[in-house]
Amino acid sequence: MTTPEPHVQPTRYTVNCLPEDGGLNSHVFEITVEYRGNGRWAVLRHGRCLGSNGEWDYELRPSEREDEWLANHRFDLDTALKLAKQAAPNVTVNGFTVTDALRMATERAEARP
Template sequence: MTDQSKPAMTMREIREGLGHVEPGQPEPIVQATRYTVNCLPEDGIDSHVFEITVEYRGDNRWAVKRHSQCLAADGTWDYEMRPSERDDDWLDAHRFDLDTALKLAKEAAPKVTVNGFTVADALRMAQQRKEAGRG
């Protein structure tokens, strides 16, 4: 049997052979659980206050969040209640598959307002600071 006819080693077999994992030890699971959606650049001074997050809530369901609020399917924002207070109707209105959650977050991001300032205002002020040499 030539080396080419042998089945390729799995990553687990390679790691076990190198002593990086004990035989029979469970393999760690890695999963993305949060996305950030924002119309401002990530290095902008005001970026963090304009961000919307899409956060995993289990069972392939995602929440669209801004601070302590969740976006509902109808486009309204509601405070996220304690888990024991959430009924099935509330969850159905505020939990989505990932593609839908990201779509809703992208639609909502340009509409974020902070202390009366819109995304457009924040972008304009950032440009003015840049032109004045202050960031």
């Protein structure tokens, strides 16, 4: 018997307007695009799922997901990445926008000796 060739499938992408280094805690601003099977992807942020209408909804349990909900919250990869990139500049964390975080990081860097 021959050993089968492993299948490799990317299952998660991270979309973020902040650099991953620089002490910004950029992970709190990230949006993820995650594979959900059958060629469909979800756009997620802190337990919420982006719908085709641009609204964030709580991701339902699999047993509660009806066809209409799935049609509005699952996308092909290109669409999911496009939606995540469009949403990323608008992420706000504790009242701080992406722009605020970038400005504060620049100010800190300029203040260092």
